[in-house]
Amino acid sequence: MAERRPTSAKRIVALVPALNEEGAIGPVVRDLRELRTQDGKPWLDQVLVVDNGSRDRTAQVAIDHGARVVREPIRGYGQACLTGIKALANEPPAVLVFVDGDGSCDVSELPQILRPILNEEADMVIGSRVRWAEPGSLTLPQRLGNRLASRLLGILYGAKASDLGPFRAITWPALVALGMSDPDYGWTVEMQVLAAKRSLRVREVDVHNRPRQAGRSKVSGTARGVVLAGYKILWTLARHQR
Ligand SMILES: Nc1nc2c(ncn2[C@@H]2O[C@H](COP(=O)(O)OP(=O)(O)OP(=O)(O)O)[C@@H](O)[C@H]2O)c(=O)[nH]1
C-alpha cells in the first residue's frame, strides 16, 4: 500500500554516491523518481547523484534518467556524500535520504525508511539488512564486520544498532548538527557514532538488500576494500571515544 505523505509536504531529496555505476545507476534514478505517494505525488523532490570521478558514463546515464549530477573527483564514499550535502546547502531539503548507486537497495522501501521521521518519532532512520538481505548479497566479512561494529556501537556509545546499512534518512537539522567529516569508509559508522553522542532519536527499520545489479564491487567484494573499510570503521569507533 502506498504511504500517505503528510500534508506539510516536506522537501525530500535522495543523495546517491556513485563510482563507475553506468550499468546500475539508470534504474536506481528512474525507480527513485517514479516513487509516488498515495496522492500520486512524487516522494522525492530531487535525486542528486554525486559522480565520484567515474571513468565510465555514470554521470550521463544519471542525467538521462532525470537526476541532478554533481561531480567530486576526489574518490571516497564520504567525500561524495559531503560534496552532495554542500551542493544542497543553498536550498536544503527537510529530509535527506542516502541510497547506494549499485541497485542493491530496494528503493520501494523508501516510505518505510521515511515514516518514523515524517511522524516526528525519529531524527535518523537506518535501513537494517540483517534480517531480510538476499542470500549472497552481503559477504561473510561484511556480515561479521557489521555485527562487530554494531555491538561496539552499543558497548561504546549506547546505540542500539544491528547494521551500518547505506540506505538511511536523516533530517537536515540533525545532519548539520552531526558535523560529519569522514571522507571514505567511515562515513556510515561516523553518522551513527555522532548521532549517539548528540542523543539523536535513531530508529532502525528492516530493509531488503540485493546483490549489486551491475558493475564491479569497490568495497566488500575486494580484499583491499574489506581491509581498508574494516580498519577505518574500527578506528572511527575508537577515535570518538575521547
Ligand atoms: N567504495 C567506494 N564507493 C563509492 C565511491 N564513490 C561512490 N561510491 C558508491 O558507494 C556505493 C557502495 O559501493 P559498493 O562498491 O557497492 O560497495 P559494497 O556495497 O560494499 O559492495 P558490493 O557487494 O559490490 O555492492 C556504490 O553506489 C558506489 O558507486 C568511492 O570512492 N568508493
Ligand SMILES: [Mg+2]
Ligand atoms: Mg553495494
